[in-house]
Structure formats: structure tokens, C-alpha cells
Amino acid sequence: xxxxxxxxxxxxxxxxxxxxxTVMHYxxxxxxxxxxxxxxxxxxxxxxxxxxxxxxxVGCSVFAYNYIDVDWIEAAHGRACAVATAAKRLHPNSLxxxxxxxxxLAAIGTAETIHAAARGENIVTIFINNAIYGMTGGQMSPTTxxxxxxxxxxxxxxxxxxxxxxxxxxxxxxxxxxxYITRQSVHTPANVxxxxxxxxxxxxxxxxGNGYSMVEVVAxxxxxxxxxxxxxxxxxxxxxxxxxxxxxxxCSTLPK
Amino acid sequence: MAEKEVxxxxxxxxxxxxxxxxxxxxxxxxxxxxxxxxxxxLMELKPWESTGMVVLQAESEVSSINMVYGGAATGKKVMxxxxxxxxxxMSEGLSYLAACELPCLVVNCQRGGPGLGTIQPSQxxxxxxxxxxxxxxxxxxxxxxxxxxEMYDFVGLGFDLAFxxxxxxxxxADGAIGQMMEKVVFSPxxxxxxxxxxxxxxxxxxxxxxxxxxxxxxxxxxxxxxxELEVLNDRLQAKYxxxxxxxxxxxxxxxxxxxxxxxxxxxxxxxxxATVEMARExxxxxxxxxxxxxxxxxxxxxxxxxxxxxxxxMSVELNAGQMVEDVRLAIEGKAPVTHYGxxxxxxxxxxxxxxxxxxNLLK
Numbered sequence: 001x002x003x004x005x006x007x008x009x010x011x012x013x014x015x016x017x018x019x020x021x022t023v024m025h026y027x028x029x030x031x032x033x034x035x036x037x038x039x040x041x042x043x044x045x046x047x048x049x050x051x052x053x054x055x056x057x058v059g060c061s062v063f064a065y066n067y068i069d070v071d072w073i074e075a076a077h078g079r080a081c082a083v084a085t086a087a088k089r090l091h092p093n094s095l096x097x098x099x100x101x102x103x104x105l106a107a108i109g110t111a112e113t114i115h116a117a118a119r120g121e122n123i124v125t126i127f128i129n130n131a132i133y134g135m136t137g138g139q140m141s142p143t144t145x146x147x148x149x150x151x152x153x154x155x156x157x158x159x160x161x162x163x164x165x166x167x168x169x170x171x172x173x174x175x176x177x178x179x180y181i182t183r184q185s186v187h188t189p190a191n192v193x194x195x196x197x198x199x200x201x202x203x204x205x206x207x208x209g210n211g212y213s214m215v216e217v218v219a220x221x222x223x224x225x226x227x228x229x230x231x232x233x234x235x236x237x238x239x240x241x242x243x244x245x246x247x248x249x250x251c252s253t254l255p256k
Numbered sequence: 257m258a259e260k261e262v263x264x265x266x267x268x269x270x271x272x273x274x275x276x277x278x279x280x281x282x283x284x285x286x287x288x289x290x291x292x293x294x295x296x297x298l299m300e301l302k303p304w305e306s307t308g309m310v311v312l313q314a315e316s317e318v319s320s321i322n323m324v325y326g327g328a329a330t331g332k333k334v335m336x337x338x339x340x341x342x343x344x345x346m347s348e349g350l351s352y353l354a355a356c357e358l359p360c361l362v363v364n365c366q367r368g369g370p371g372l373g374t375i376q377p378s379q380x381x382x383x384x385x386x387x388x389x390x391x392x393x394x395x396x397x398x399x400x401x402x403x404x405x406e407m408y409d410f411v412g413l414g415f416d417l418a419f420x421x422x423x424x425x426x427x428x429a430d431g432a433i434g435q436m437m438e439k440v441v442f443s444p445x446x447x448x449x450x451x452x453x454x455x456x457x458x459x460x461x462x463x464x465x466x467x468x469x470x471x472x473x474x475x476x477x478x479x480x481x482x483x484e485l486e487v488l489n490d491r492l493q494a495k496y497x498x499x500x501x502x503x504x505x506x507x508x509x510x511x512x513x514x515x516x517x518x519x520x521x522x523x524x525x526x527x528x529x530a531t532v533e534m535a536r537e538x539x540x541x542x543x544x545x546x547x548x549x550x551x552x553x554x555x556x557x558x559x560x561x562x563x564x565x566x567x568x569x570m571s572v573e574l575n576a577g578q579m580v581e582d583v584r585l586a587i588e589g590k591a592p593v594t595h596y597g598x599x600x601x602x603x604x605x606x607x608x609x610x611x612x613x614x615x616n617l618l619k
Contacts, residue, residue: 051465053330056476065474071463073329074476075322076352082319083326087463089310090282090332091451094465112322115315 016040018049022066029229031219032061034186035099035128038196040068042203043095052095053087055080057104060134060221064099078109081116084123095203097124103133106142106168113172120177120211120254124202127168127214130221131240138224142166145243150224165243169216173250180205180213181250185241187220187233198248211254218244261442267407268434271337271363271427272297274411275309279446280361281332282310284323286342289375290431291365294337307448317342321349321362328358328424329475331454331462333415337363339431340381341372343389350424351390355477355488357461357495359418361411362396363427365434368601376601377431377523382578385428386551393489395496396426397503398550400521404438406548412443417503421495422461428550430574432523432603496552505548506557510536514543516617517561518609519583520572521547528572530606535613542613550579558586568592568617572609575599592617 018040026032043052052070056062058077065072075083080098088096105113105127116123132150133139139152143165147156157165173181180202184195195217202213218240222232265273271294275283285295295313303309310327314320320336327334338346343364353360366381368374385398397417399410407429414425449457455467463473479485507525510532511517520528525546535542545561547554558569568591571580580595587593596612598604 050467050469053463053465055326062478065472065476069466069472071466071472072474072476073326073463074474074478075325076348079318079322079325079349082314082322083329085312085319086282086284086310086323086326086334087330089312090327090330090334091464111315112319115319 016044018044018069020067020069024067025063026060027223029220029222029232030060031130031186031217032128034192035126035195035217035219036064036067038186038192038199039099039126042196042200043068043070046200046203048095048203051093053091055084055087055096055098057098057100059101059104061099061101061128062135078104078107079112080104080109081112081121081123081125085116085119085121088121088123092122095207097126097203097206099126100128101134102127102129102131102141102143102168106166114175117172117178117212117214118175122206122209123212124206125214126199127216128219129168129216129244130219130224132221132224134221134224138221143168143244145239167244169214169249172214175212176255177211178214178250179211179252179254182214182248183216183218183244183246185218185236185246187236191246216244218246263440263442264437265404265440266293266435266437267401267404267429268293268365269297270404270408270440271411272301273442274408275335276301276303276307277443277445278412278415279307279333279448280309280335280415281448282312282327282334283336284312284314284320284327284334285336286314286317286320286338288339288342290367290377291337291339291363291434293434294363307445309448317345318349321346324360324362325349325353325358328353328360329356329462330464331458333419333449335361335363337365339365339367340369340378343381343384347390350396351392351394352477353424354390354394354396354492355392356475357422357492358424358475359415359422360424361414361418361427362424363429366428366430368599374601375431377574377603378599378601379430379522379524379574380578380599381428382550382573382575385426386553386582394492395551396424397421397499398426398428400428400548400550401433402522402525402546404433404436404440407433408440408442421499423495423499428522430523500552503549504552504554504556506554507546507548508557509544509546511543511545511561513541515541515567516543516613517566517569518542518544518572518613519547519558519569519579520544521550521579523603524572524574527604527606528609531609531613534606534610540618553582553586555582555586558583559588562587562590566591568594570613570617571595573597574603
């Protein structure tokens with residue numbers, strides 16, 4: 001294919017400066033790449049490249065540190081918010097955020113997440129909720145919907161057998177230390193733009209010392225769901241979004 | 257010369273003071289008997305108002321060790337303290353800290369186990385401290401204080417060694433040393449390192465924000481390619497060999513002409529020094545070797561004692577026989593090696609140690 005040189009004045013889009021050249025391991029259709037891009041753009045636009053400490057989880061996004069060009073700490077499974085708590089307290093002028101999936105955050109990392117939020121740590125959690133464990137091959141997660149088929153719920157999630165899913169963001173929003181809690185998605189261009197604004201608002205909220213922020217991104221895992229990317233977007237709209245409705249859940253200040 | 261600052265304090269309390277004095281940046285802990293005075297003392301001292309040190313009560317030991325991991329990954333001088341069941345919960349974090357080659361200090365003020373056990377003193381965590389305490393091939397650098405002064409001194413020493421080798425250091429105390437009051441000489445207040453100093457000293461690895469660095473720093477222990485993970489393991493093992501060659505610390509008490517040797521650490525060693533004196537009065541040529549570093553273990557001095565004709569060794573521990581395995585490895589069958597211990601928080605006295613020596617080795 002012949003290379004076409006685009007004139008600067010015609011350039012409307014480019015790879016964000018802080019996204020590295022490493023080839024991403026994410027499946028085509030997965031939401032992670034889009035959210036990574038938004039984070040990289042916001043960090044660059046806010047001039048925070050030099051003062052960002054990011055914490056990656058265990059799960060599909062364990063390798064996030066290969067893709068966004070800032071300092072990273074790779075946390076043990078579920079422990080990201082504890083790791084971030086110390087990093088932020090010891091570096092109070094830095095932007096410290098965690099990037100976690102629903103298995104990492106809502107199952108094994110519940111305690112660390114809730115207590116970081118309850119203490120009002122000035123950190124941000126980007127919470128990718130695709131209702132499944134992607135990395136380990138599509139098992140049930142705490143946010144898996146009732147009836148949803150996964151590797152460990154082959155006949156569909158049954159409340160009597162597997163328990164009920166829960167709304168993490170709504171629960172966190174009850175905590176005094178959590179001040180900006182929002183649920184977004186990146187499955188349409190309009191949603192991508194909204195999600196970017198939410199990430200920026202969360203970063204600003206934490207840098208202002210206004211406590212804990214969480215941006216939940218309802219996301220697709222077309223491989224885990226065994227769908228094409230297009231089918232996955234449609235299924236997410238019809239099934240996940242009614243259970244996890246989009247929009248701001250809490251915008252407040254810390255109690256006096 | 258300024259007068260020495262001498263205090264009368266509990267072992268646990270001096271851990272807190274020593275941390276502040278040596279310029280520690282952060283303490284993260286969770287209450288557990290018999291070491292809760294560490295965090296209580298820190299909260300009373302309010303070092304965030306004097307040196308800027310962060311002190312935070314976490315929601316669990318799982319969280320506190322991961323806070324230590326987070327702080328250490330940014331190049332800061334951070335620590336935690338706990339007691340046996342709490343340290344079990346930290347096993348995962350210790351493995352990650354070792355794998356990422358992060359310096360930090362962990363204090364284990366041991367209590368009787370297994371399980372919830374008791375709050376009375378024990379040395380039942382020797383295996384955990386020296387042989388395991390997490391998955392994978394790794395070691396902690398383990399220091400065993402036998403006095404309140406050593407509780408104080410080993411905080412600074414532990415941090416120095418941890419940073420020298422980029423390894424987690426463990427101060428393996430017990431409820432007796434933690435709770436007893438003794439005279440302690442304080443050291444002068446050292447300043448905390450500035451962010452510029454940290455960037456200079458730890459800039460090649462600390463994930464503290466890129467600043468003006470071109471390359472990002474990443475603290476990770478994930479290497480999916482076997483060849484890459486083996487490179488990390490080879491590097492760790494080379495470091496352990498270096499530590500074994502350079503950092504063995506121990507103390508000898510009346511060993512020069514000894515025909516029999518007690519091997520004991522921490523509070524057991526205090527008791528055994530009285531046993532040695534009692535034995536000498538009875539004409540028994542007994543000596544005491546006290547390992548100060550449990551990892552690296554003083555294999556060589558013990559081996560040399562066996563080679564020069566010591567007739568027998570008794571490892572005296574507040575457990576069912578753990579360090580005795582290392583004593584056997586050191587002696588290599590050149591002389592009888594036996595063990596005496598009590599468990600469950602029961603503490604032996606010098607007389608019962610001497611009695612055991614007579615039964616086990618002098619019969």
C-alpha cells in the first residue's frame with residue numbers, strides 16, 4: 001500500500017503521543033484500547049506525563065504499562081487501591097490512578113477498593129466492567145448478569161447457585177470519601193467523548209484533593225462473550241446498560 | 257560531645273521512634289497483639305508534623321503490605337509491622353516485593369501458632385521468615401534482635417541493607433522482645449530523603465512519576481516468557497549469593513574453649529546466655545552462638561566449630577525445631593545436633609535448657 005502523506009492542516013486524528021508503539025494484545029473489538037487512548041490523551045492534555053503514577057491490575061489490562069508511557073506499578077490481584085493509596089500519600093502532588101477490571105476490583109479487591117474510597121484517598125479508579133473474567137478465559141465475575149453464560153456458569157448465572165450481581169459504583173457512591181462516581185461506555189463516538197470528559201473530571205477531582213473518584217466503563221469482551229465486535233456492542237446496549245445505566249452517580253465534595 | 261539520649265522503653269515503642277529517627281517515609285499497619293504499640297506510638301508521635309512521615313492504619317495486613325509495595329515501588333523508605341497471623345496474610349505481598357526487588361522493612365513480633373494461636377511469645381515463624389513466606393524462589397533478609405536496643409538499631413540497619421540490595425528486610429522479633437522494657441540509646445534524627453535525592457538514587461527503577469526522565473519506570477513481576485523470568489531469577493539468586501558472602505552477622509559468647517555450643521536467636525539467646533554461665537559454674541564448657549542474621553545464616557562459623565572439635569550442638573528455640581535444620585546443614589554430620597524448645601507461648605528458663613543439654617548431649 002502506498003503511503004499517503006497527510007498535510008498537517010488536514011490531520012484530524014493521530015495516535016496519542018503517550019500511547020507507545022507496542023502492539024496491543026487486546027482482542028479486536030475490546031474496549032480496553034479505546035479507554036487506554038482516552039487516558040493517554042487526557043494525561044497529555046493536562047500536562048501530567050511527568051507526574052503520573054499509574055497502577056495496573058491483574059486481568060487483561062495487566063499489561064497496561066506497556067501501552068501508556070507513564071510510570072506504572074503492577075499490583076497483585078485486587079490490591080491496586082492499596083498500592084495507589086501509598087503512592088498518592090507519599091507523592092501528594094502526583095496524579096495516581098488505578099486501572100482495574102470487574103474481577104480484580106469487584107471480587108478479590110473489594111476490601112481495598114471500598115476502604116480506599118471510604119478514606120477519601122485522592123486517587124482515581126478507572127473500572128472496566130465487562131461482566132466477565134477476560135484473561136482467564138471467560139469465567140463468571142461479580143457483575144455477570146443473571147442468566148449470562150460464562151465458562152463457570154455454562155447454563156447461565158443462577159442466583160440460587162451463583163448469587164446475585166451487584167452495582168459497584170452505586171455502592172461506592174454511598175461512601176462519604178467518594179465524591180465523583182460516574183458510569184460511562186465507549187461503544188459509540190458520542191459515548192467515547194463523554195467518557196473522556198468523565199476521565200478528565202475525575203483526574204481534576206483527585207488533583208484538587210476532593211477525595212476518591214471512580215469512572216466505571218461498561219465495556220465489551222466480545223471474545224469472552226463469544227460474539228463479533230458488532231454483536232457485542234448490541235448485546236451490551238440491550239443487556240448490560242439496563243443493569244448498569246450510564247451517567248453520573250455522584251458529584252459532590254467531601255463532607256466538612 | 258552531646259549527651260547520649262537514653263530512654264526506658266518497650267521494644268515495640270522503640271520501633272516507632274527508630275523509624276522516625278532514621279528518616280522513614282511511611283508506615284502502614286494493622287493492629288494485632290503483641291505489636292500494636294508500634295502504630296499507637298507512631299500516631300502519638302505525629303511524625304507527619306515533624307519529618308513529614310506518613311502513618312496510615314490499613315483495613316487489613318493484606319492491604320498494609322500492598323501499601324508498602326506501592327510506597328516502595330516509588331523509591332520511598334516504607335515499612336509495616338505485624339505479628340504471626342498478620343504476616344501470613346502478607347505472604348503474597350512479600351513475594352511481589354522480592355520479585356520487583358523493592359526495598360522495605362517488615363517487623364514480625366512473633367506470637368504462638370499455628371492458627372490464631374496465642375498472644376504469648378514464640379519463634380514459630382522461623383521457617384516462614386527464612387524458608388518461605390510466599391510463593392516462588394526468594395529470600396527476605398532476616399534480622400533477629402535480642403534486646404530493645406537491637407530493636408531500635410535494626411530498623412535503621414534493616415533499611416540500609418534493604419536499599420543496598422533492593423530486597424525486603426524482615427525484623428524477626430517476638431512478643432517478649434516487643435513487650436519488654438529496657439534502656440535504649442537513641443540515634444540523632446536523620447532527614448528524610450528529598451524527592452530529588454530519591455530520583456538520583458533510585459531513578460533507574462522507582463516509579464515515582466517520570467519527571468524529566470525519558471524512559472518510564474515500571475514495577476512488575478510479570479514475565480510470561482520463561483527465558484525472561486529465568487533472567488530475573490538468576491539475578492535474584494546472584495544477589496542472594498552476594499548477601500550470603502557479605503552480610504552474615506552473629507555473636508559468640510564463651511565459644512573459644514567451648515566443648516558444647518548452644519545456638520539460639522532473639523529472646524531464646526538471652527535465656528541461653530544465662531544457661532552458659534550456669535554450665536560454666538558446673539564445669540561444663542558451654543558456649544553460645546547467636547545468629548543475628550537468620551538469612552543469611554551463619555553456616556560457616558558453626559561448621560568451623562565442628563571442625564575444630566566441638567562435641568555437640570543444641571539449637572534452642574521457642575518452637576518445635578526449625579532453625580535446628582540449618583544448624584544440621586552447617587555441621588554436616590560432623591557432630592551431634594539436637595534441639596530443645598517449647599511451643600504455644602511457653603518460655604523455657606535457663607535451668608531447663610541446661611537440663612535438656614545434659615539429657616540430650618552430655619549423657
